[in-house]
Amino acid sequence: MAGTDKTRSADLGPAPTVVLVNPQLGENIGMAARAMANFGLFDLVLVDPREGWDRERAESTASGAHETVKKAIIFNTLTDALKDQQYVYATTARPRGMTKDVMTPEQAGHDMRARVKRGEKVALMFGRERWGLTNDEVSLADVVVTAPVNPAYASLNIAQAVLLMGYEWFKHGATTLGQATPELPALEGPGLQMPDTRPATKEELQGFFDHLERELAEAGFFKTEDKRPGMMRNIRNLYARTQMTEQEVRSLRGVVASLSRTHERRKKGEEG
Amino acid sequence: MAGTDKTRSADLGPAPTVVLVNPQLGENIGMAARAMANFGLFDLVLVDPREGWDRERAESTASGAHETVKKAIIFNTLTDALKDQQYVYATTARPRGMTKDVMTPEQAGHDMRARVKRGEKVALMFGRERWGLTNDEVSLADVVVTAPVNPAYASLNIAQAVLLMGYEWFKHGATTLGQATPELPALEGPGLQMPDTRPATKEELQGFFDHLERELAEAGFFKTEDKRPGMMRNIRNLYARTQMTEQEVRSLRGVVASLSRTHERRKKGEEG
Numbered sequence: 001m002a003g004t005d006k007t008r009s010a011d012l013g014p015a016p017t018v019v020l021v022n023p024q025l026g027e028n029i030g031m032a033a034r035a036m037a038n039f040g041l042f043d044l045v046l047v048d049p050r051e052g053w054d055r056e057r058a059e060s061t062a063s064g065a066h067e068t069v070k071k072a073i074i075f076n077t078l079t080d081a082l083k084d085q086q087y088v089y090a091t092t093a094r095p096r097g098m099t100k101d102v103m104t105p106e107q108a109g110h111d112m113r114a115r116v117k118r119g120e121k122v123a124l125m126f127g128r129e130r131w132g133l134t135n136d137e138v139s140l141a142d143v144v145v146t147a148p149v150n151p152a153y154a155s156l157n158i159a160q161a162v163l164l165m166g167y168e169w170f171k172h173g174a175t176t177l178g179q180a181t182p183e184l185p186a187l188e189g190p191g192l193q194m195p196d197t198r199p200a201t202k203e204e205l206q207g208f209f210d211h212l213e214r215e216l217a218e219a220g221f222f223k224t225e226d227k228r229p230g231m232m233r234n235i236r237n238l239y240a241r242t243q244m245t246e247q248e249v250r251s252l253r254g255v256v257a258s259l260s261r262t263h264e265r266r267k268k269g270e271e272g
Numbered sequence: 273m274a275g276t277d278k279t280r281s282a283d284l285g286p287a288p289t290v291v292l293v294n295p296q297l298g299e300n301i302g303m304a305a306r307a308m309a310n311f312g313l314f315d316l317v318l319v320d321p322r323e324g325w326d327r328e329r330a331e332s333t334a335s336g337a338h339e340t341v342k343k344a345i346i347f348n349t350l351t352d353a354l355k356d357q358q359y360v361y362a363t364t365a366r367p368r369g370m371t372k373d374v375m376t377p378e379q380a381g382h383d384m385r386a387r388v389k390r391g392e393k394v395a396l397m398f399g400r401e402r403w404g405l406t407n408d409e410v411s412l413a414d415v416v417v418t419a420p421v422n423p424a425y426a427s428l429n430i431a432q433a434v435l436l437m438g439y440e441w442f443k444h445g446a447t448t449l450g451q452a453t454p455e456l457p458a459l460e461g462p463g464l465q466m467p468d469t470r471p472a473t474k475e476e477l478q479g480f481f482d483h484l485e486r487e488l489a490e491a492g493f494f495k496t497e498d499k500r501p502g503m504m505r506n507i508r509n510l511y512a513r514t515q516m517t518e519q520e521v522r523s524l525r526g527v528v529a530s531l532s533r534t535h536e537r538r539k540k541g542e543e544g
Contacts (some may be wrong), residue, residue: 012422012424034425034427035432037422037424037425038421038422038425038426038427038428038432039421039422040422063427064425064427065425104443106443147439148442148443149310149311149442150284150309150310150311150312150442152309153306153309153310153336153337154310155306155310155335155336156310160307160310160432160435163432163435163436164435164436164439167419167436167439170420170421170422171376171378171420196369197371212527215531216527216530216531219530219531219533220530221526221527221530221531231523234519234520234523235523235527238514238516238520238523238524239514241514242373242510242513242514244510245371247371247506248371248506248510251503251506251507251510252510254493255484255488255493255507256531258488258491258492258493259487259488259491259493259528259531259532260531260532261491
């Protein structure tokens, strides 16, 4: 699996419980478990799954996350399933005639983090195929979470809904604290990845510009002297927009040296 | 489909193109098309799909988004597929030994909105199963997008990756007004000031790289042939980090032409 580090513990600390209400297919349960594992969710609860749901299929679909399916707790009623929870998010495509707080997945991500950090037990509730929860089921939740989707094509399956909610949960651990838990080493932040080198100094950069300008002047690039400052400024602006590494500056000087030495090589070839 | 409003037009205005590199299974292509439709993405490009990929399976998996699969454009090479694009995001699990800007999906969402609003053509690039892109493929992109995932379970399949990127694209249009519409003003980005010019297309950029590589080969810059691909990749990565304008690409081609013609001028000088 690309990017998977098997030596890392899968346990990233306390996290929301995922509650699937009345799931119909083992395959969907397995896909949901995989999406959970991607984002550090491991507690799965199934409420009244369809009779004869295919447990083997669920585990094989879950792939590396089959333990999550194996350890899933099954309840007959949603009320029982939620009884130890302290805050419950119901995911639905749209709120239906209810006076209920609505959050975006992103807001829910922040909210979950804050609550779990305070030691609260929180659960994410997902309905049957495509976010379907009855009004009664939704009424057991504290808040409704609705993802912005294309109104002309709003269907999200359970695993996709779990993926988005898991993503927002994990993201806010990764960005707020720089890491999700004390044990998890900081995720590579955004910004420039610079393996085995360092940002070039302005002196090194200027050395490159001087070198380039010298060679360009020699090559007759600046048709007239009065155009020279503007042309060099444009070139400097181009390179200034990206932080160059020390290695890259050396590489570019190599390019300039190489191109402007072409004649020597050719002449040698002619003479030899 | 819960929450789907068939009366709403599926066309939400200009949006990023989704480029799947070397997809293997029709089912994955179909799932990616569904995830696209959820978030208002409709332009699908397939690069070198596996011979004999199951188009029927793709369309049936795509369900309501089968039109997206039907209209998908197929290219033999990634370079061809990207040639009209002006900014390309490569999604990978983690950057691998390259000096390259990295964004989170959220940052990419903001960035895409700002660029599309300015009229730029942008593409999201996805690799084979589980975000796999080669270093050479990544070097054709302007920026790498990496999602924060559980390091112990980092596998995301193509459709999931498309879903997350589509979600972040759509979210940043939708959060402002509560829904995305063609009239929706995109978020203002910081953005590059580009007076009297426009972002270069990938074809123009590739023309510069080809020109440079030709001249460098002639100049003996690549000490050995096996070093050549890596050296050119580093150079492409450098220029890919900053969005070059059409004017700048022309200017750099002038630089290369000028430097590599030095010998002719010198010879003329000697003869004259």
